[in-house]
Amino acid sequence: MKPASFAYFAPHIVEEALALLAEHGGDAKPLAGGQSLVPTMNFRLAQPAALVDLNGIDELFYIREDKNGLRFGAMTRQRTVERSPLAQRHTPLLYEAMPHIAHAQIRNRGTIGGSLAHADPAAELPALAIALDARMRVRSATGSRWIAARDFYVGLFATDMRPDELLVEVAFPDLPPRTGWAFDEVARQHGNYALCGAAATVTLADDGAVERMRLIFLSVGEGPVEAAQAQTLLTGEQPTPMAIRAAAETAAAQDIDPVGDIHAGPAFRRHLAQVLAARVLTRAARKG
Amino acid sequence: MSTRYFGQPIKRNEDPRLLTGRALFTDDVQLAGMLHVAFARSDLAHARIRTIDVASAKERPGVVAIYIAKDLGDFWQPGPLLVPPPPVEQLEFHQRTQVPLTKDKVRHAGEAVAMIVAESRYVAEDALDDIFVEYEPLDAVVDLEAALKDDAPLVHDDLERNISARVAQTKGDWTQAASEADLVISRRFHYDRGTAAALENRGIVASWDAKTQHLTVWDTTQAPIAIRNGLAAMLGLSERQVRVIAPFIGGGFGPKIMMFYPEEVLLAWATLQLGRPVKWIEDREENFYATTQERVQVHDAAIALRRDGTILGVKDIFLHDSGAYAPYGLTVPINSQCTLLGPYIVPNYYSEFTSVFTNKPIVTPYRGAGRQHGVFVMERLLDIAARELAIDRVEIRRRNFIRPEQFPYNNEIIYQDFAPLVYDSGNYEPALERALELIGYERFIREEQPQREAEGERVGIAVVNYIEGTGIGPYEGARVTVEASGKVSVVTGIGTQGQGHYTSFAQVAAEQLGVPVSDVHIVTGDTDLFYWGAGTFASRGAVVAGNAVHAAAANVRAKILKLAGEKLEVAEEDLELIEGRAQVKGAPETAIPFGQLAAEANPLRGAVKPGTEPGLESTEYFGPERGATASGVHAMILTVDPETFLVEIEKYVVVHDCGKVINPLILEGQIQGGVAQGIGNAFYEQLHFNENGALLNASLMDYLLPTAMDVPDILSDHIETPSPLNPLGVKGAGEAGAIPVGALFAQALDNAFRDIGLETREIPLSPNRLFELVMEAKKAV
Structure with missing residues (x-):
């Protein structure tokens, strides 16, 4: 379990990193917290010719308020988000979900951008980003663009980014008024990969009916999975236990098509999806 | 004998070194000019090797040598059979042992085909990519029953079938017992594979x-x-x-x-x-293939009882997975066969097993070493019988215990040490009663459980018994020396892997010699310092080596008393040994330090009496007639989340009898660690092989070990029934914690889901598997 040899670069500014990525193309990998990449390299499942270490680029570490919400530099450590009063105030769903991500030791190194860009279907952050309508800013040596979170994920461990692009920033807008939120997941052990997870936001109208709702699952597909039919079903309805139960059943039966692995078969994953959907929708509706 | 050191909860001598990183482990050894080795291992579980091309790997800079099987010449030999089959009448045995590098075909995934020696491990691993092996894939033998079908592929081509061994043992007459019984219960039980996952590979x-x-x-x-x-x-x-x-x-x-x-x-x-x-x-990935594993067995078992719950007999026919080779003989299935009988009177027993070659990593003993299976089968049969007969599950056990006056108790079959399975001693009922008291059995059943269930909780309680044959022969030795400094050195041949030998052996020696435990220096596992011995296994270190230390220390004590008696001109019985000095009882002014006595016992000039042995030293060996039988009771309260099927252990009780206790702190550690491993085996750890024999979870990301979050505080207590088979009266304790946990989990789960008649007949479980079992049980209701 020793990695294959690789060239190592430690740039200090983003432009330098982008130039290296442009130069090496797909042969280079940006190194953020390294919590997924380094084990993958030790197993020799990944053998990048070059690593571009982002840990020395100070300008990528920040949490800033803007008029719409919060902006996180891509290298912001997950532990920093977990302890940030700004995150607690502006993005309480993100803040609440952070302790579910692996173990504290991993969150000390793991970064928000690293996890978002790695696109692991069992990861919490991609599902949260979609639930919260986050937008990603990616840069290359030749330009910069914004990608909505729901367009960012295009398959298993795959994003819309080109090899020469780098995720530099993610923007989380504030939740609309009368919006509740909740996150929950089931893992065999705390800190382990979730067998299933769910993030929800529910915005209520003046009459208490659901005006808008987001329900996103993790660990039941090739990436974060939006429960589109459940969302349609519950929108416009009063969030009664019966309505939530119906939405959860729809989500589990129709919105996901989970595959089994050694930890959970498809039937158990569907069962958990239903349990978790009901839990997060109930909690989110109560807060809205 | 005073008890100044023996039996005391003394902190471990070795811990400061271990905890501050100053102890030598194998990977700490750095030598000038040292080269590093990696192995090319087969990805396939069963395949014929057509060609191996190492030419380009040899070209790689930094590669010093590459060896394949033919390079070894006459050195290429299958390994020795470590444990020959026991002297049992009905026995079939086919010896097939592992080879250094595979020559003709690979028989399990991860089997080594080439050895690479390079200037660094990095280069050695780089060279793995340059080795080209052309394989002809063969159908793999994975499932035990499929392995025995007539058209099954063969793991060893020269055998007619995939049978490693077949053994039947009999006590009394099962057929007769079954014909006289009021109730016969038959069930099939499964146990699956795990790995020991030691911290150090x-x-x-x-x-x-x-x-x-x-x-x-x-x-x-x-x-x-x-x-x-x-x-x-x-x-x-x-x-x-x-x-x-x-x-x-x-x-x-x-x-x-x-x-x-x-x-x-x-x-x-x-x-x-x-x-x-x-x-x-070895890296962690290799460890999942190249280090031996344990635990697949399939049992078809039956129990015959009278209406009052009295056991009339047990019949058990089982398959045992030996993996691709069987270098360790029959120890594991024999242990299953013998441990099944437990602390109960089983007058009639028929047990037959078939050990099966499969295309999976080799099976040899792993903590418990087959005992888990026996305990699981017997305890499950009793649970089902209790339900069928409407007898409390604790009461049915109580009614069948071997009574204290029945020891030594002969079970009339042959144990792993080739000796008859005779329990030396035991006293089971007090341990059971103490465990019931500590877990609060009666109150829980009567008050707490109904109340919590009414609130929608799923909560179960379980109590199981087990025995453990420990401390088997053949022998170990120890040399005890009083050095010129007055401090004591103890050398023994066995190795140490965390058991606390540096402290427990020191306590045994200190007890005899009257020196502080910290003044006893222990050496284990260095063949230049002690020549003879067998090893650390089968919960035998404390029993066999411990008694050798005791005997040698007693001799040295006698030498000290003799010499000091001569010096002080008093009778030996008037002397006492205190704090490294010999003195007339109650007269500290007469004290002679051991160092002075050691120097006088080893004069540099002058003459000694003919026949004098130098120094205050003795070497002794101890070999017990047969093993000492430890026993115990585990009890647990377990909650299950009815929606997610995650479990939480609320309370865990161990009442254990390993005879005289040398150090309660060390014993506590052994039990805690064993229970943790047992919990892993019961609910977290499972090696998943697919139909091709590929291991799907060869990393600690996917092979779940219990963490500190999953292991509860364990409430433990001890009953001391000294073994009559050794002077210290000790029994082994190394495996006890791990053995009954599967049976305990199964009973607790069944209890929590008794309204739907859940009957758990397999280990390990998981939330997913529990979900499936509950769904099936609900359908059947």
Whole structure:
């Protein structure tokens, strides 16, 4: 379990990193917290010719308020988000979900951008980003663009980014008024990969009916999975236990098509999806 | 005998070194000019090797040598059979043992086909990519029943079937018992594979010094002496030319008693070829294939009872997965066969097993070593019987206990040590009653459980019994010396893997010699310092080596008393040994320090009486007539989340009887660790092999070990029934914590889901599997 040899670069500014990525193309990998990449390299499942270490680029570490919400530099450590009063105030769903991500030791190194860009279907952050309508800013040596979170994920461990692009920033807008939120997941052990997870936001109208709702699952597909039919079903309805139960059943039966692995078969994953959907929708509706 | 040291909860002598990183482990050994080894291992579980091309790998800069099977010449030999089959009448046995490097075909995934020696482990692993093996894939033998079908592919082509062994043992007459019974219950039980997952993987450093013609091997083995003897014989060296050191080892658990691992013989051979030291440290991925594993068995078992719950007989026919080779003989299935009888009177018993070759990694003992299965089958049968007969599950056990006056109790079959299965001693009912009291059985059943269930909780309670044959022979030895400093050294041949030998053996010696425990220096696992011995396994270190230390220390005590008596001109019985001094009882002014006595016992000039042995030293050996039988009771309260099927252990009780306790703190550690491993085996750990024999979860990301979050505080207590078979009265305790946990989980789950009639007949479980079982049970209701 020793990695294959690789060239190592430690740039200090983003432009330098982008130039290296442009130069090496797909042969280079940006190194953020390294919590997924380094084990993958030790197993020799990944053998990048070059690593571009982002840990020395100070300008990528920040949490800033803007008029719409919060902006996180891509290298912001997950532990920093977990302890940030700004995150607690502006993005309480993100803040609440952070302790579910692996173990504290991993969150000390793991970064928000690293996890978002790695696109692991069992990861919490991609599902949260979609639930919260986050937008990603990616840069290359030749330009910069914004990608909505729901367009960012295009398959298993795959994003819309080109090899020469780098995720530099993610923007989380504030939740609309009368919006509740909740996150929950089931893992065999705390800190382990979730067998299933769910993030929800529910915005209520003046009459208490659901005006808008987001329900996103993790660990039941090739990436974060939006429960589109459940969302349609519950929108416009009063969030009664019966309505939530119906939405959860729809989500589990129709919105996901989970595959089994050694930890959970498809039937158990569907069962958990239903349990978790009901839990997060109930909690989110109560807060809205 | 006073009890100043023996039996005291003394903190471990070795811990400061271990906890501050100052203890030597194999990977700490760094030698000038040392080379590093990696192995090319088969991805396929069953395949014929057509060609192996290592030409381009040899070209890679930094690669020093690459060896395949044919390069070994006459050194290529299948490994020895470590444990011959026991003297049982009805026995079929086919010896097939592992080979250093695979020659013709691979028989399990991860089997080594080539050895790469390079300037660094990095380069050695790079060279793996340059080795091209052309395989002809063969159908794999994975499932035990499929393995025995007429058209099954063969793991060993020269055998007619995939049968490693078949053994039947009989006590009384099962058929008669079944015909007289009011109730006969028959069930099928499954146990699946796990791995010991020691914190430290295996590792070997071998160094041949051409000038002194001497080979030194550091090895993470539980049996350094046997490794020394074997290596010397294989390499054509004198045993005096080979020194094997088993330094501190991060966990043994049985797989490190296996010998010879291919890597052990290859590293020793390679350093002789190359004249440079070589090192191989197993990585975690290799550990999942190259280190032995345990636990697949399928039992078809039946119990015959009278209406009042009295056991009339048990019949058990089971399949045992030996993996691709069976170097350890029949120890594991024999243990299953013998441990099944438990603390109960079973007048009639028929047990027959077939050990099956499969295309999976080799099976050898791992903590519990087959005992888990026996306990699981018997305890499950009793649980089902209790339900069918409407007898409380505790009461049915109580009614069948062997009574204290029945010891020694002969079960009339042969145990793993080839001796008849005779329990030396035991007193089961007090342990059971104490466990019930500590877990609060009656109150829980009557008040707490109904109340919590009314609130929608799923909560179950379980109580199971087990016995453990421990402390088997053949023998161990120890040398105890009072040094010129007045401090004491104790040397024994067994190795240490975390058991606390540096403290428990020191306590045994200190008890005899009246020195502080911290003044007793222990050496284990260095063949140059102690020549004879068998190894650390089968919960035998404290029993066998401990009693050897005791005997040697008692001799040294006698020598001290004799010499001091002569010096002080008093009778020996008027002397006492206190704090490293010999003195007339109650007269500290007469005290002579041991150092002075040691110097006088080893004069540098002058004459001694003919026949005098120098020094205050003695070497003794201890070999018990047969093993000592430990026993115990585990009890647990378990909650299950009815929606997610995650479990939480609310309360865990162990009441244990391992005879006299040397050090309660160390015992506590052994039990806690054993229970943790048992919890892993019961609900988290499972090796998943697919139909091709590929292992799907060969990493700690997917093979779940219990963490501190999953292991509860354990409430423990002890009953002391001393063994009559050794002077210290001790019994082994190393495996006890791990053995009954599967049976305990199953009973607790069944209890929590008794409204739907859940009957758990397999281990390990998981939330997913529990979900499936509950769904099936609900359908059946």
